[in-house]
Amino acid sequence: MQPARSLTEGSISHRLFFFAMPILLGNVLQSLDGSVNSVWIGRYLGEAALTASSNANVVLFLMLGALFGASLAATILIGQYLGARRLHDAKRVVGTSTSFSVAIAIVMAAIGWTVCQPLLEAMKTPPEALPLAVAYMRIIFLSLPFLVLYIFATSVLRGAGDSKTPLYFLILNVALDIGLNPLLIFGWGPVPRLGIAGSALATLSAQAIALIALVIHLYRRKNPLCLHGDELQLLRLDWGIVATLITKGVPMALQMIVVSLSGVLMITLVNRFGIDTTAAFGAALQVWNYVQMPSFAIGMAVSSMVAQNIGARKWDRVASTARVGVLYQFALTTFLVVLIVVLSAQALGLFLPPNSAALHVAVHLNRIGAWNYIFFGVSLVLLGVVRANGAVVPPLIILVCALLCVRFPLALVMLKHLGADAIWWSFPLSSIVALVLGVLYYKFGGWREARMMELDPAARVAREQIGAG
Numbered sequence: 001m002q003p004a005r006s007l008t009e010g011s012i013s014h015r016l017f018f019f020a021m022p023i024l025l026g027n028v029l030q031s032l033d034g035s036v037n038s039v040w041i042g043r044y045l046g047e048a049a050l051t052a053s054s055n056a057n058v059v060l061f062l063m064l065g066a067l068f069g070a071s072l073a074a075t076i077l078i079g080q081y082l083g084a085r086r087l088h089d090a091k092r093v094v095g096t097s098t099s100f101s102v103a104i105a106i107v108m109a110a111i112g113w114t115v116c117q118p119l120l121e122a123m124k125t126p127p128e129a130l131p132l133a134v135a136y137m138r139i140i141f142l143s144l145p146f147l148v149l150y151i152f153a154t155s156v157l158r159g160a161g162d163s164k165t166p167l168y169f170l171i172l173n174v175a176l177d178i179g180l181n182p183l184l185i186f187g188w189g190p191v192p193r194l195g196i197a198g199s200a201l202a203t204l205s206a207q208a209i210a211l212i213a214l215v216i217h218l219y220r221r222k223n224p225l226c227l228h229g230d231e232l233q234l235l236r237l238d239w240g241i242v243a244t245l246i247t248k249g250v251p252m253a254l255q256m257i258v259v260s261l262s263g264v265l266m267i268t269l270v271n272r273f274g275i276d277t278t279a280a281f282g283a284a285l286q287v288w289n290y291v292q293m294p295s296f297a298i299g300m301a302v303s304s305m306v307a308q309n310i311g312a313r314k315w316d317r318v319a320s321t322a323r324v325g326v327l328y329q330f331a332l333t334t335f336l337v338v339l340i341v342v343l344s345a346q347a348l349g350l351f352l353p354p355n356s357a358a359l360h361v362a363v364h365l366n367r368i369g370a371w372n373y374i375f376f377g378v379s380l381v382l383l384g385v386v387r388a389n390g391a392v393v394p395p396l397i398i399l400v401c402a403l404l405c406v407r408f409p410l411a412l413v414m415l416k417h418l419g420a421d422a423i424w425w426s427f428p429l430s431s432i433v434a435l436v437l438g439v440l441y442y443k444f445g446g447w448r449e450a451r452m453m454e455l456d457p458a459a460r461v462a463r464e465q466i467g468a469g
Helices: 012-045 047-083 087-122 130-142 144-159 164-186 196-220 229-235 239-273 275-291 293-311 315-342 344-348 357-369 372-387 393-418 421-444 457-468
Strands: none
Touching: 012 164, 012 196, 012 275, 012 293, 012 315, 047 087, 047 144, 047 239, 047 293, 087 130, 087 144, 087 229, 087 239, 130 144, 130 196, 144 164, 144 196, 144 293, 164 196, 239 275, 239 393, 239 421, 275 293, 275 315, 275 344, 275 357, 293 315, 293 372, 315 344, 315 357, 315 372, 344 357, 357 421, 372 393, 372 421, 393 421
């Protein structure tokens, strides 16, 4: 049985490029969707409404972290099973992942609805924004089952080698969200004015419609991973698969949390230097968000492609995929970094007033810190390779070492001598550490002996022979 979109044959460079591009475009679309929604809320509903949505989104991101990790684990599992021509096992993962994700999402929605107000109060949400944040968050929590199912459905497709279908339905999702936001926020005709609750309802409606349309599409196209008839019993939880989703997913979720925690710690240092420096750093982050997208997209694509080839026991293609992925990431990210360094004033001027002190600071810090994404991106691709075989703890350790044990302490120690420049220099220096550790683990670490799924005896013997060689 060939995977739905086999990544185990043909030109690696061609397949990786065309597999990664829809993921990259999807990341860009999601960022633009968030930016447009923020414009509607911030410009037309005011600062209190924007603060409310920002606080609610922070809570949502933290709650979804574990499920993102589980979805990545499902992607890898499905890729390995399809690469090994084990369609029934891949469907077992689909069934268990669906039931597990829905159950968790319903529990999270119920808890979130109940505790959102005391949680927002504990976060010191400004009093004038609190009622708005509660209204917004409660509707967002109602959308969790649709959001989580959508995340798992698209993860399943990427594991099967299909990144185009998720992009098409993400376009539908984003178009509906952008179109419904002004309609439900301001009202029109029989549609009442709902304010910030309308923005949340637009997100819920867009996700529900996109999910239903995606499921209908998959069944109409007779996707091999769809469950039919007696296969619906696979929706019963397989606790072995659940254990894998948790044990492999939690370390991957923690990697996201480490990155977020590092960002929070760095902002605490930036805030010491006043509003101009803080605004400058905020503008730089807006630009850097797009610079780092190729690294994340290529890392995800490499992970899916490697998973299929590991399942197919094509270890020569695993090594080639890693090389091509690093080359693509290096070339694309270097181009973007050079572009934003050369055009620093123009790029950062989109977010800051012309000739302001903040703009001058932003241009300076961008010329130092932007190079960080070249080094960090290479490590992300290599860590994506090793994760695809079930080695999920070492990448977490590498990120902890680079971001929490090097970046923040290094900036803190150099602060007295270099001022704010200590913060900017800590970014590329810590990323070089992540790169070195990532290369060393990829070359000499034991990731090839890791386990994501139970292999058949022949596969185990083959891998042991490769490891011995």
